[in-house]
Amino acid sequence: MTGMKEGAGENPFAEDPDPTASETEKETNATDTETSTETETESTMSSSSESQQSQRQSMQIPYKFRRDGVQDGRDRVPLFLQPETKRAERDALRELEKRFDDDVSLTDLREGLMMVGLDHLDEVEEQLEEWGHGMTFDT
Template sequence: MTGMKEGAGENPFAEETSSGTSDREDETDLGDVESAEDNTEGPVEQSASSPEQSTNRKPMQIPYKFRRDGVQDGRDRVPLFLHSETKRDERDALRELEERLDDDVSLTDLREALVIAGLDHLDEVEGQLEEWGYGMVFDN
């Protein structure tokens, strides 16, 4: 799913501005400037008509999946070479996550999610690298 088709009805994620146009129409090329991480963390500050509204109401953040035009938007192309076992495990993970989420998952999204998860678990990454021989010392 790459987004909503033009003319398929109103965009439920669009917010009306004072000029009557949606915020989405006023933005330019979000995919090249913003990352998914930048747009999904924390609330965006907005002025509210009363202090009570500002503490109880959080603006909706549009997930990366829905605000992009395609899976490559905002991403740099990097080569990825995988062992056949890793490729098989990747395919199995894709199927399992699609079942868990009850949604189609793009391979590009899965791969970036795996990289991000790995970055959050460097001890496990270190263990894998050690299995491959990194950190070995050979005395002369």
């Protein structure tokens, strides 16, 4: 036995020995259409992918929501504050919590203050001068 029953229909594994010209044309047209459709699909997918990637970049999740805790992604640095600075920090924390109508972590506040200070070095320089930086005692 050959594995196929007689009269069971066509052998799906058999090759067509002599395809007619019209069948060849149909196959060629079908292949061209498939290739054209695939190219259009790839082009659409590529532009869609680029669009989604640019949206992801512009819609980055804020640090507060992508971290596991306030210390996540931060280096520990010692911070020693004078009493008046500590009071001002506490007042600033309360004020910002009112503005956000939400809790603000002291760690976030401190880093926010640091980042703003880094953008305003002239004002930081003035504060440091008040504390005596830049003074010389040459006679």
